[in-house]
Amino acid sequence: MARIKVGILGATGMVGQRFIQLLEGHSWFEVTEVAASERSAGRPYAEVMQGRWKVEGAIPPRVARLTVKECVPNLDCRLCFSALDSSVAGPVEEEFAQAGYVVSSNSRNHRMDPDVPLLIPEVNADHLAIIPSQKDRWGSDGYIITNPNCAAIGLVMPLAPLHKRFGLDKVIVTTMQGLSGAGYPGVPSLDIIDNVVPFIGGEEPKVESEPLKILGSLNGGQFVSADLTVSASCTRVHVQDGHLESVSVGLKQKASPDDLIAAWTEFDPLGGQELPSAPSPPIIYRTEDDRPQPRRDRGEGNGMACVVGRLRKCSILDYKFFVLSHNTIRGASGAAILNAEYLYKKGLL
């Protein structure tokens, strides 16, 4: 089977590098274009990345030889993954959609747009029904889909089966977010060694609003937010990869701890669809008192599974638990790749 040509916008950044790493040897997609700012354009990718390649392993040789292009819509591909800095992602992604490309974006810019799906295929695949109206807006065959903020996706994964079975009323979450979420070079070492920073600019509003769109419905061509409230406190911790989140939930219907665990362990909506990046199961429940932990559990499902543990009664809401997700895989590049695999499987590419 001929593989689908894909380009990476923002290929030189932290998330862009993860795209290249995760797409190497992909059975459906082949990276044919790498694009970044005019500072990087015009030179071979390997030369631009001297001292900048930070993910495990070497740059795949075929990608290393590609010339970095500017982010203008004349790339030789059908699908673009966007890992662009949010200061530029908005208009660049629009230009590509208008020019007929499918854009699977990590950036925040279009996540809350009224005709852009904020997609987790296991949770709200039905939101893709909005795509024809978006295509009408661009007047082309192109469109944008987005994946959630890295802390929001780790939160929504365990919330989704609870919301479906019991209804969620209130959610309180405190995040402990890994350093790679801040890009490179990220937080200065003197600010984070031996420390926790109780602020991540712009993060809490995303963690409070994105779950409502994802868990909401698509009704009469409009997204309707889920009827629940989320309160988030976001912190940066001295961990390289992995976001750990402490979550308390209030449910609309009574449920036992075993009911919650069953909702998580029986959750596998993509089971049997054979998407290369889909973890099976997507949620792993650990019974030990001291799990999940970032260093030990972030690699589950090749970084695509969420690990839940320490379910217990909450004396304010109903229950509380921890969830861990890999922020640059399930929370960024891996999520956008899974989204594109789902589009392909459904004939939307």
Ligand SMILES: NC(=O)c1ccc[n+]([C@@H]2O[C@H](COP(=O)([O-])OP(=O)(O)OC[C@H]3O[C@@H](n4cnc5c(N)ncnc54)[C@H](OP(=O)(O)O)[C@@H]3O)[C@@H](O)[C@H]2O)c1
């Ligand atoms: N890190 C995470 O865990 C994470 C998780 C979820 C979402 N995200 C989002 O993903 C995006 C990328 O994050 P990152 O951590 O990879 O950032 P990053 O390391 O700073 O990389 C930013 C990329 O954007 C490119 N860029 C900057 N200005 C540009 C311009 N004017 N025109 C074209 N390209 C330009 C850069 O190219 P040059 O090298 O040429 O400057 C680079 O390739 C951001 O929107 C971020 O919010 C990140």
